[in-house]
Amino acid sequence: MLLQVIASGVLMGFVYALVAIGLTLIWGVMDIINFAHGEFLMISMYTVFWMYTLLKFDPFVSLPVAALLIFVISYLTYKIIIKRVIDAPGLTALLATFGLSLFIRNLAQFLWSPDYRFVTTSLVADKKITMGPVIIGLPQMAAAMGSIIMTVLVFYFIQKTKTGRAIQATALDRDTAKLMGIDTEKVYAITFGISGACVGVAGALMATFFPVYPESGALYSLLAFVIVALGGFGNIKGALYGGIIIGLAEALGGFAFGTQFKYAVVFLIYLLVIQVRPKGLFGW
Amino acid sequence: MLKVKNLSVGYDNVPVVFDASFEVKEGELVSIVGSNGAGKTTILKTLSGLLKPFSGQIEFLGRRTDRMPAHEIVKCGIAHVPEGRRVFGKMTVLDNLLLGAHTLENQDEIAGRLKEVYDIFPRLKEREFQKAETLSGGEQQMLAIARGLMSKPRLLMVDEMSLGLMPILVDRVMEILKEISRQGLTVLLVEQKVQEALEMADRGYVLQTGRIVAEGTGKELLESDMVKKAYMGM
Ligand SMILES: Nc1ncnc2c1ncn2[C@@H]1O[C@H](COP(=O)(O)OP(=O)(O)OP(=O)(O)O)[C@@H](O)[C@H]1O
Ligand SMILES: [Mg+2]
Numbered sequence: 001m002l003l004q005v006i007a008s009g010v011l012m013g014f015v016y017a018l019v020a021i022g023l024t025l026i027w028g029v030m031d032i033i034n035f036a037h038g039e040f041l042m043i044s045m046y047t048v049f050w051m052y053t054l055l056k057f058d059p060f061v062s063l064p065v066a067a068l069l070i071f072v073i074s075y076l077t078y079k080i081i082i083k084r085v086i087d088a089p090g091l092t093a094l095l096a097t098f099g100l101s102l103f104i105r106n107l108a109q110f111l112w113s114p115d116y117r118f119v120t121t122s123l124v125a126d127k128k129i130t131m132g133p134v135i136i137g138l139p140q141m142a143a144a145m146g147s148i149i150m151t152v153l154v155f156y157f158i159q160k161t162k163t164g165r166a167i168q169a170t171a172l173d174r175d176t177a178k179l180m181g182i183d184t185e186k187v188y189a190i191t192f193g194i195s196g197a198c199v200g201v202a203g204a205l206m207a208t209f210f211p212v213y214p215e216s217g218a219l220y221s222l223l224a225f226v227i228v229a230l231g232g233f234g235n236i237k238g239a240l241y242g243g244i245i246i247g248l249a250e251a252l253g254g255f256a257f258g259t260q261f262k263y264a265v266v267f268l269i270y271l272l273v274i275q276v277r278p279k280g281l282f283g284w
Numbered sequence: 285m286l287k288v289k290n291l292s293v294g295y296d297n298v299p300v301v302f303d304a305s306f307e308v309k310e311g312e313l314v315s316i317v318g319s320n321g322a323g324k325t326t327i328l329k330t331l332s333g334l335l336k337p338f339s340g341q342i343e344f345l346g347r348r349t350d351r352m353p354a355h356e357i358v359k360c361g362i363a364h365v366p367e368g369r370r371v372f373g374k375m376t377v378l379d380n381l382l383l384g385a386h387t388l389e390n391q392d393e394i395a396g397r398l399k400e401v402y403d404i405f406p407r408l409k410e411r412e413f414q415k416a417e418t419l420s421g422g423e424q425q426m427l428a429i430a431r432g433l434m435s436k437p438r439l440l441m442v443d444e445m446s447l448g449l450m451p452i453l454v455d456r457v458m459e460i461l462k463e464i465s466r467q468g469l470t471v472l473l474v475e476q477k478v479q480e481a482l483e484m485a486d487r488g489y490v491l492q493t494g495r496i497v498a499e500g501t502g503k504e505l506l507e508s509d510m511v512k513k514a515y516m517g518m
């Protein structure tokens with residue numbers, strides 16, 4: 001039983017980590033917290049839901065569409081909104097993304113009602129994998145695998161490609177990056193886009209087993225904030241480990257104290273860790 | 285090659301450089317000297333597009349660059365080695381150099397540049413995969429210059445390369461710059477070390493509190509009473 005809880009906690013951890021990586025990337029490169037991150041996740045879930053309901057597309061067929069769509073939405077969010085406020089003093093950029101998140105959430109309620117919706121059939125629905133004493137739902141397994149693949153892709157892109165190198169340089173020192181001939185505006189827009197693609201993938205995977213509703217992104221973005229703070233702001237590896245820790249904490253907490261207390265355990269662990277390491281586990 | 289006319293520039297609408305005019309001709313090594321806070325760094329930042337002039341014109345190879353974004357100016361052929369080196373400490377020496385070649389597309393050309401700068405700075409080759417922050421100050425300065433050379437510039441601008449280096453290292457780096465200049469690259473040097481900078485320069489300008497107060501060949505300036513009094517305690 002305990003093994004079962006641990007396994008499902010770790011699997012969810014990989015999914016949470018992917019959401020958090022999207023968030024931490026933007027913070028690391030441009031020192032902005034994107035409060036609309038969870039709403040991008042929600043749009044991805046609805047994309048999968050509507051493609052499933054209206055066009056009978058399997059979520060795994062819709063996944064690349066959702067990822068691309070959220071990439072574009074996030075890219076345009078930078079170009080249209082963030083670009084204008086990024087150098088403004090104080091909380092302007094923060095309030096802009098906060099406003100955007102409220103707007104998207106309300107728009108979703110207006111267009112699609114607050115009802116819970118479900119994607120009831122998919123390639124993986126209702127299937128289970130048995131490994132000794134551990135039984136894992138195939139949707140959760142697929143979500144974890146998909147998240148790991150996306151995480152590796154993002155990591156590879158940042159570390160090994162020319163654009164990734166430009167993103168790193170811009171994150172470290174914007175002015176000097178410009179002196180290298182890097183168009184930092186473009187880097188920022190691409191960073192927003194990649195962040196969007198992360199939640200695009202995560203949202204599509206989560207839609208196979210979580211309900212879809214206008215608030216469905218809010219909880220996961222809150223968890224993502226905790227993970228980002230836990231792992232160290234702007235640190236991708238930190239977000240990965242943080243995600244797994246939070247996934248585990250949630251599962252074990254729910255197991256030990258009942259599901260209504262699982263988030264209390266999550267936040268308790270967070271509070272404890274930042275007492276010891278205020279900048280997060282991997283913060284410098 | 286580079287012509288600056290009546291340049292005024294500063295921060296937050298407060299000018300710190302007033303009505304500066306100067307030029308750099310193809311193949312020259314030109315020094316702009318002046319003490320702390322004179323506005324030397326401000327001028328270089330404006331030339332490379334990090335700051336926008338309040339008024340005045342900048343022309344490079346016949347093109348107006350004063351309204352161009354910084355990354356376009358690099359493509360025109362200006363490389364700026366910033367004050368304080370500013371290497372990307374968390375990245376490897378090789379990554380730093382490749383970033384310097386960001387504007388080049390052709391892989392063979394990049395490999396060729398890399399070989400050239402490694403020939404000039406063999407120490408960097410040995411440290412290729414080391415993080416830049418683990419290099420010594422002198423090595424970091426060499427990396428900063430090498431990174432500037434990677435973009436295949438027509439004009440190399442170097443800000444205060446002597447900063448924080450032991451005198452013996454200052455001589456070494458200056459020697460390297462002189463050699464680079466002898467091989468035909470145009471160099472604009474900005475320095476507080478007035479004597480050294482003017483000794484190696486073809487021509488120089490003296491900047492005092494944001495104004496150019498003297499110009500001439502390096503030798504003329506070194507022998508002028510103004511420079512002797514103000515900068516060499518004579
Ligand atoms: N970012 C900034 N914001 C406001 N004022 C600045 C800024 N940078 C420089 N200044 C001011 O502009 C003036 C010129 O500075 P600048 O850095 O160009 O001098 P410098 O000649 O390079 O000096 P140093 O030899 O110390 O490097 C100084 O009075 C300085 O205080
Ligand atoms: Mg300076």
